[in-house]
Amino acid sequence: MITPNITRRHFFQDCGIGVGKVALASLLAQQTARAAGASEKIASSGTLFAPHHEPKAKAVIHLFMAGAPSQLELFDYKPMLAKYEGKPLPASVIGGQRYAFIRSDAAVLGPRFAFGKHGQCGAELSEMLPHLATVVDEIAIVKSCRTTQFNHAPAQIFMNTGFSQPGRPSMGSWITYGLGSEARDLPAFVVMSTGSGISGGAACWSSGFLPSLYSGTRFRNTGDPILNVSTPQGVDPRTQRDTIGLINAMNQRRLQLEGDSEIATRIANYEMAYRLQSSAPELMDLSQESPATLELYGCDPATPSFARACLLARRMVERGVRFINIYNEGWDAHSDVAGNVKKNTALTDRATAALIRDLKQRGMLENTLVVWGGEFGRTPMVEASVSLGRSQGRDHHPQAFTMWMAGGGIRGGTTYGATDEMGFNVVEDEVHVADLQATILHCLGIDHEQLTFRSAGLDFKLTGVEPCKVIKALLA
């Protein structure tokens, strides 16, 4: 068990006398610690001295399809829905499920697209995913995902933190808390948004009750990618360097007088800030990428997009970033689900497949875990409303949805779990959100039961108190 409220001060003392576990990780911790002359062994790790077991993945790229894509138009082909289109589902199937917009007696809506089998594994994919189809043997599709939340903000927060209300640490925070950072000059946990905005807001990448340095750092589309990473206009770069030199010299003097190791940490952080000022632009500079690579992703280097975010994510992983969230918002198909899926797959399918292919060809896929999915699924029933002007849409559906994973530790070419013939309920191998989280941690060498933090007298963990399991069938 880890003592809460670890401060840097704590760290310095402890390594001075060579005592026990120290939680110091995430954001640039390695460099800070080095600068202060800490031992390499402690500095390069997070809370965990060693992983609980052999890790397969070193980094995670979570492609978060916010708004919730329709599994019925992408992965979970249900011809029976076409057959019964226009008729309601029996009340016995619906149970007591509450819906956001539709009435529970709404009629079913058949799949809007054709499906076909792909790859050696023969996985069934919608015609809207032609690019993913070319790498389908690398991915493990989970058709039996289930969540407890049926509204966007709580469901997104739940997927990220294991709890539906804000206030708990996100997966990226837990992981960097556990494993620390390998990034030399970049944050350990990065968040990118490529759409209209994330319903759950900052709670989705919050460090919750973990120390705040484990929070995700937003990479932004306009202005500085990391807030204030540019030297202000009109300030000469030499002056910037000299200014930091002066600050650190003054602080060094203060350190001698006060003896407070926080000052040493601050000095290290100014050095780090200075390095970030060049490492961030270097990261963003896609001119180093070949035309072939840009073409593969379909990426215009000048324009923020999902494709560019995927390419940046690969570059971040190369530079040691531990956890990357890319949000693609816009899948909330309350009306015209066909048009929604068409539009969003056009934005994401090529780049998603490119990311898998690119990681693979660079030998990075085996230790990079890629996770794809939304916060819940969409109803087999149609959403239509006169007063809202909606038709041919699908409402939120927490009972069954599809996600997939690829890379570090995952057995590609797998299809796992199944739903009933209407796609309403999971009938085989249910995978709850906590199971997904446990599996992701497992790939990183973390036992989800053992990565805990004491807050307000209780030992918390990402996966919560309900029993959950690592999905072994997905593992390589």
Add this chain to the structure above:
Amino acid sequence: MPPARFFLLSAFVVTLLNSVSALALPTHSVAVDFNREVRPILAQYCFKCHGMDDHSRKGELRLDLRDKALGNGKSGETAIVPGHPELSEVLKRILSQDKEEMMPPHSTKSLLPETAKATLKSWIAQGANYQLHWAYVPAIRRTPPSGESHPIDAFVRERLKKEALSPSPEADKLTLVRRVYLDLIGLPPTPKEADNFLANTAPDAYETLVDSLLASKHYGERWARRWLDLARYADTNGYEKDRPRTIWPYRDWVVEALNADLPFDQFSIKQLAGDLLPNPSPSDLIATGFHRNSMLNEEGGIDPLEYRFYAMTDRVRVTGTTWMGLTLHCAQCHTHKYDPILHTDYYSLMALLNNATEPTYAISSPEMVSREKAHAEKIAKLEAELPSHYPGGNEAMAARFSEWIGVESAKASHWSVLQPEGIQTNLPHVEAQTDGFLLGSGDITKSDTYTLRFRAAQKNVTAIRIEVASHPSLPNDGPGLTYYEGPLGGFFLSELQAFQNEQRIVFSRASASNDEEDDRINDAALKPNAKPSEKKAQAPSKKKNNASAAIDGEMSSGWQVLGGSSVYHTAVFQFEHPLDLSSGLELKMLFEKHFACSLGHFRVSFTTGEIPTATGHSAELEELLASGTSQPNNSKLLLRFLATVQEMKDAAAPLLAALKNPPRGQPTLIFQERPASNPRTTRLYHRGEYLQPRDEVPPAVPAFLPQLPKDASSSRLAFASWLFSPENPLTARVTVNRQWQAFFGRGLVSSLEDFGYQSDPPTHPELLDWLATELVREGWSMKKLHRLIVTSATYKQGSKITAEHLQKDPNNLLLARGARFRLDAEVIRDSALRAAGLLSAKMGGPGVYPPQPVSVTTEGTYGKVDWKTSTGEDRYRRSLYTFVKRTAPFAMATTFDAPTGEACLAKRDVSNSPLQALTLLNDAMFLEAAEALAKRIIGEAQSDEERLQALFRHCVTRPASPDEMTLLRAFLEKQRAQKLEGEVLWIAVARAALNLDEIITHP
């Protein structure tokens, strides 16, 4: 014996037993400490089945009470025999390898560590003594140890002596003045203020300074910010939409209350239950905003009652953290794992807080009275003038009026009001008023049904009419009950059905007085930041939401009226065949949408008229028109004519606008007890899940604590008063501890939010208790407590960390030195603005929008805020007044660990990160401060030497030392060599000064 008795039995024994061996320093003893070593083991491995929870107890054995643990369980064996581990069944079981016998049971896979077994064995061998938990028994006031004039020093130094540490010398005067300014008013002193203190050689110069700071209006601003962390204050609702809310009057109330040194008991009671005080003043009502700071989910399609439940769990948690130091929230799903808080205790406490409605209060004030008077005069004037605007003059008007009367009379019908003989709803409370109107209140859902039964001795009834009208008790004045997501105060009647003798009656036709109104302000159109084109595209075409849509059998369409003042509309529903109402009539009104949209104020009438239609005339005028007795000189009728006819559209607009926009007091969110006719029941929720409500629970405080007085009503007010009753062991301790932390960076109990079994034991238990009793003795005065702390030698010590400190007390638990820690985000920003001479002294009012990078609010979050960067003074207000957007908080504040307002926070994290360096170095606002600071020192002094010293004093109060001057001069020279000169040169130096560790650190 109930646990309550157990914990209160021997208050006297407790401090002796608990002589706090607990301080985390190596004071090892062979004696096993029950609180620290044994209870955690029992709590983690045994209490689940052998604790206080009657429901889950196994083998009729409980180990949380000594007399029970010393008795026999179901097996007949004696669980614990003090002094005899070998005879104790408990030990036998935990040592057993037999899968049938071992404890914890083999099936639980919970393995008791060997060290824990050894501890339990030693404990039993030593007599199996239990201890009461220090925090659950009343504080005991010990006379401070002798030898020190200040009680705080007496306690602290006694302990230091024991540990062979000596206190640090007093900090130098410049450090001291800086420290006490930052602590008491959250701002550094100006050089002049510091010099004034230095110049005052009176023996009580420091006390004089302290008193002047306590009297400063900035004191309240500084301490309000700390309170607002607990109150989870924010200016938006949270969750996906995260729309703005108006509750800043509550924030200002906190500032004013703190400045007035409102005693902490009253300060608290007003916030928890100000509405229940006798004759509550407007300010008492504003104070109840405390618990309105919970979030409100406006995402389309949520279940509003589910999120109300979450708001209640938030309120319980906040109450537990803020006043009780209890992790009550751990008992939401099951009986607390460690502390003696039962699952039912949690919901009983919720019940104490759960009987409130959540209105928006228009603050009444003397000014409002005069504004209302002026408004009435304005309307009277506009009405009186209206005829003079008629095009063509009086004659034309008279002719047209007479014609209008003819037309309207032909459309009008006689209507008789129906009084319901029965009202049933699924949940909302609908009550008949004397005027025949029905008034709705209470909780509403996304699908509400009102069933109204009428009877009248009348044949040939051709239609019914529903009048809807604004009412001050409703959100946005009604007439609907919609309070989130949809148009506030509106309603949406999805379907209206009529029955007679259980037979469905068919409506043939419907009309409403707003059928022609543009109803596109709905749903999709409300999507924040939707482009105009998008709004248009998303909006349903006109007239979808009309009266006919309420009888079309289609649930997603209906009759809608938007909310506001002076709204009055009618809808008329005509029967296919005339009815005899002596057989009764049942109306079912269904209100269904993706947000709760029920009707709040309405009246039903019938007619036998032949062509009933919705005119929108008031009942009185309609009757006049229908009776044919209307006279051309009836002024009300004339007014109605003038206000509605096409040719008067422009002329009547000012009057109509005035009617729609009566003066309203400044709105703010408050708590208001529900009427006795409609109390809310509270249930226990199985596993804490909203979908699993179980038995109703009575309002009560946790059973293990002293109970509410027998004669007290079980209300919020009784609960709030109970927190401050002399028997309550927690409130005063929790409160003084939090204050202590503000000055020393660490509480005497370091877990500010948790005083339970799992909490960190106090470093100075006697001092904590002494301060707690002193706070009460001094009438809960915060200012007196703060004065007491800052006048102690312990507070005034220098903060230099020596080798001895590092070795003996690295974390400064024993207080042999002053506290050095990074300042709060707000203090850092305010300090920079003050050094630059930019800081505005303006207090209160709506949140302001200081500059920050654009992408913070334009990207990444769904519910966008239009961050219109403030200009002028508002750009430089104290950070307390920065608009708090929950899902995209002010970036600089987040970087320096300020909370988002999404949850209650007792203690902020104090991080030290490269992002903080980037903010101070490069953020536009800090650059702006550097520019102003540069100008300031250029204006104040001529030579480099003087300017550098001025800069230093503005930033860190003290002058620069010679070696610092050397560094600064070298920087200057180098920049000059790089062709920097004039203002640019000094901006560069000022930037560096604003980045010093010292400027962001509590000295």
